[in-house]
Structure formats: C-alpha cells, structure tokens
Amino acid sequence: MLVINQKQVEDILTMKACIQVMEDVLKELAAGEAIQHLRSVVPIEKNNLMGLMPGYLRKEEVIGAKVITIYPENHQHGQPSHQGVVLLNDAKDGSLKAVMDGTKITAIRTAAVSAVATKALSKKDAEVLSLLGSGEQARTHLEAILLVRPIKLVNIWSRNMEKAKEWKAEMEQKYPVSIHVFETVKGAVREADIICTLTASTEPILCGEWVKEGAHINAVGACKAADRELDSELVRKSLFYVDRVESALNESGDYLFPLKKGVIDSNHIVGEIGEVLTKKVHGRQSNSEITIFESLGLAIEDLAAANFIYHEGVKSKKGTFISM
Known part of the structure; x- marks a missing residue:
C-alpha cells in the first residue's frame, strides 16, 4: 500500500x-x-x-x-x-x-471541475473574473480559471477585508493579473464575465439583479440542502447545470429553495456537465445567456x-x- x-x-x-x-x-x-x-x-x-x-x-x-x-x-x-x-x-x-x-x-479537483465547466459554458473571450471568498478555494480557482480563459482583471470580495487584501498581495506576486478588492458583492460582480461563489454562507450572497448578461457562475460553496449562495431570481433566469442530478435533488439548496417556492419547476436543470462535454445536452446558446454550474463535489x-x-x-x- x-x-x-x-x-x-x-x-x-x-x-x-x-x-x-x-x-x-x-x-x-x-x-x-x-x-x-x-x-x-x-x-x-x-x-x-x-x-x-x-x-x-x-x-x-x-x-x-x-x-x-x-x-x-x-x-x-x-x-x-x-x-x-x-x-x-x-x-x-x-x-x-x-x-x-x-x-x-x-482543493485542487474542486477548482479543476469549475475550470472544466467554465471552459464548456462561459464565453470564450471572458476577461473579468469575480471571486466571492478569500480562502483556499479562491487561490485554486484563480489558478484554474486562468488556465482556461484569458482573464485580465480579477475582482475579489470577502467578509474579511484584511484577508482579502492579503490574498490580493499574495496573488499579484504569483500571477500577471490586476486584482481589485471590493467591499460589496454587488460591486465585485457588476462587470464580471465569470463569478465563483466560494463561501460558507447559508443564505444568498449573490443576487440575480447584480449579474450581467452573458455571465457564467460556478456555485461552489453551498453543499447542503439547507444552504445556498444564489438567490432564487438568479437561478430562475439562468441555464442551470449540475455535476450530478441526483446530488442536486438531494443536496443543492441553490436549486431546492427556488423549486419549493415555485420560482422554477422540476425541469429547470438543463443537465450534467459531463453531458455537456459529451454533447448529450446543449451548453450556452448565445452570448446573452447566464449559465450556472452547481458544484456539489463527487x-x-x-x-x-x-x-x-x-x-x-x-x-x-x-x-x-x-x-x-
């Protein structure tokens, strides 16, 4: 062994x-x-x-x-x-x-899966990345997304501003990108082409009205049925993809809350990211669509x-x- x-x-x-x-x-x-x-x-x-x-x-x-x-x-x-x-x-x-x-x-495979989903679902010319959270997953997600999209600007928000500033200094030494720290989620995501939610929040931190047309979201932090990072309006107006349908039906608060409220119906999940890769289901159809990848971990x-x-x-x- x-x-x-x-x-x-x-x-x-x-x-x-x-x-x-x-x-x-x-x-x-x-x-x-x-x-x-x-x-x-x-x-x-x-x-x-x-x-x-x-x-x-x-x-x-x-x-x-x-x-x-x-x-x-x-x-x-x-x-x-x-x-x-x-x-x-x-x-x-x-x-x-x-x-x-x-x-x-x-830490590594979670970010790598987000990169796979980003490559499959985001716009090819996406240049602005927003990271919500400043922990280990923010580090690995920055590394991963830089490998699949031509990112020029990174916006970061964290509940701990000092930690976000330390993260900025550390990452700017490591990668040739400009990093801006924001005090609000709204400010951090306003111009974002790609958004990664990487928090331990149990309540929505990202609202649909703040996300611009054509953005792609990797929803990573919430992994229990009682927890969510996305508000119902964002889920409603987006194409919603998952790593595994069975997992989403049992563990995804981002999906289950709007479903229970009647904001979406049971057909809202477009498919699994593996099905997009194998062309069993469609991915993004236009540059105006908002896409979400719900990552629960497999x-x-x-x-x-x-x-x-x-x-x-x-x-x-x-x-x-x-x-x-």
Missing part, C-alpha cells in the same frame, strides 16, 4: 493535469463508466459534518472512498474547512492500493484524482510503501 502525504499530493497533482483528469472522468460518468453514489453525512454540532463519498471507476478498475470533515468556521482559526483522506482500492480483488491526503485533492472526482496521483507517485517514487 502506498501512503502519499499532502505535500506529495500537491507536487504530483498539478492544476493543468487535474483539469484534464476531471474532464475525462466527467465524460466517463455521462457514459455510465463511473459509478457515483450520494455521500453519507453525519451531522456534528455547530453546523459541522463528516461525509463518506464512495465510487467506482470501471475503466480504471479502481474503487474507493473519500472520508471528509467539513467545519465551515475553521477559516477563522487558520485551518482548512475541508479535511480528509482518500482510500484507493483495486476493483479486481478489493485490496487497498493507496491512502492519501484528501484535503489538497479536494466521489468519482476524488477517485480519478487519487488514481492519477497513485500512478504518478509510483513512477516518480514518491510516497511510502507499507505492508498491511
């Missing part, structure tokens, strides 16, 4: 490589070659939870699961909100092939990333082999 730590995961799983891995596995899911089940969740006090996310990649002949904890308030203490481990098993005999850090896998994304890391780790002799 190969044990791969957080630093080794980060070294092996580059964003560019992960974007391609995510595109491939989402196509497999659309083709029925990847088996995806709803996560099991154990609620914990103070809005915290632990989740188990199992899956099976038929072509790669691997099964496995991510065990993850989500503690939204961790950011206040300098810790990641999502922490976990990924177990990778051989599907032929069930043996455990690898155990690896899931915290960095989650076990098969973690497994695909882990399988890539495992093979690259074996080749590059990274990680530690131990006997059970």
Whole structure:
C-alpha cells in the first residue's frame, strides 16, 4: 500500500493535469463508466459534518472512498474547512492500493471541475473574473480559471477585508493579473464575465439583479440542502447545470429553495456537465445567456484524482510503501 502525504499530493497533482483528469472522468460518468453514489453525512454540532463519498471507476478498475470533515468556521482559526483522506482500492480483488491526503485533492479537483465547466459554458473571450471568498478555494480557482480563459482583471470580495487584501498581495506576486478588492458583492460582480461563489454562507450572497448578461457562475460553496449562495431570481433566469442530478435533488439548496417556492419547476436543470462535454445536452446558446454550474463535489472526482496521483507517485517514487 502506498501512503502519499499532502505535500506529495500537491507536487504530483498539478492544476493543468487535474483539469484534464476531471474532464475525462466527467465524460466517463455521462457514459455510465463511473459509478457515483450520494455521500453519507453525519451531522456534528455547530453546523459541522463528516461525509463518506464512495465510487467506482470501471475503466480504471479502481474503487474507493473519500472520508471528509467539513467545519465551515475553521477559516477563522487558520485551518482548512475541508479535511480528509482518500482510500484507493483495486476493483479486481478489493485490496487497498493507496491512502492519501484528501484535503489538497479536494482543493485542487474542486477548482479543476469549475475550470472544466467554465471552459464548456462561459464565453470564450471572458476577461473579468469575480471571486466571492478569500480562502483556499479562491487561490485554486484563480489558478484554474486562468488556465482556461484569458482573464485580465480579477475582482475579489470577502467578509474579511484584511484577508482579502492579503490574498490580493499574495496573488499579484504569483500571477500577471490586476486584482481589485471590493467591499460589496454587488460591486465585485457588476462587470464580471465569470463569478465563483466560494463561501460558507447559508443564505444568498449573490443576487440575480447584480449579474450581467452573458455571465457564467460556478456555485461552489453551498453543499447542503439547507444552504445556498444564489438567490432564487438568479437561478430562475439562468441555464442551470449540475455535476450530478441526483446530488442536486438531494443536496443543492441553490436549486431546492427556488423549486419549493415555485420560482422554477422540476425541469429547470438543463443537465450534467459531463453531458455537456459529451454533447448529450446543449451548453450556452448565445452570448446573452447566464449559465450556472452547481458544484456539489463527487466521489468519482476524488477517485480519478487519487488514481492519477497513485500512478504518478509510483513512477516518480514518491510516497511510502507499507505492508498491511
């Protein structure tokens, strides 16, 4: 069994490589070659939870699961909100092939999936990116979106202005883009071609009246039926895509709240992003349409990333082999 730590995961799983891995596995899911089940969740006090996310990649002949904890308030203490481990098993005999850090896998693959959706749904000439939130996902999303669209200006909003200013200074040292910090969400998104909502909010922070025609939104932060980042009007007037329909029907507050209010009907979901990639459903039809990608996170994304890391780790002799 190969044990791969957080630093080794980060070294092996580059964003560019992960974007391609995510595109491939989402196509497999659309083709029925990847088996995806709803996560099991154990609620914990103070809005915290632990989740188990199992899956099976038929072509790669691997099964496995991510065990993850989500503690939204961790950011206040300098810790990641999502922490976990990924177990990778051989599907032929069930043996455990690898155990690896899931915290960095989650951070990288989440942004990589947003990049896949952005490439598929946003306007090709999108130049202004708005990031709502200043945590780990803001860092990885900036890196990912820069790889798929010609971004020239980045607007960031955060509830913690000092943290947003620190993020700006850090990212401007790393990337050749102009970054502006905004005190309001409305100001941050007014001219945005691409918007990523990356918060732990349980109530809407992004309103439809603030979003311009032709924008694309990656809704990433809310992953429970009781939580949402988007208001109902924004969902109503947008083309709504998901990573998995089953997940959206059970876990997406962004979808379930307007559905329960009668603002949208049960046919509002256009399809899964993998179906857009395989041309089973249409994507953007005009430059005036607003598109939303609702990202809840899938076990098969973690497994695909882990399988890539495992093979690259074996080749590059990274990680530690131990006997059970």
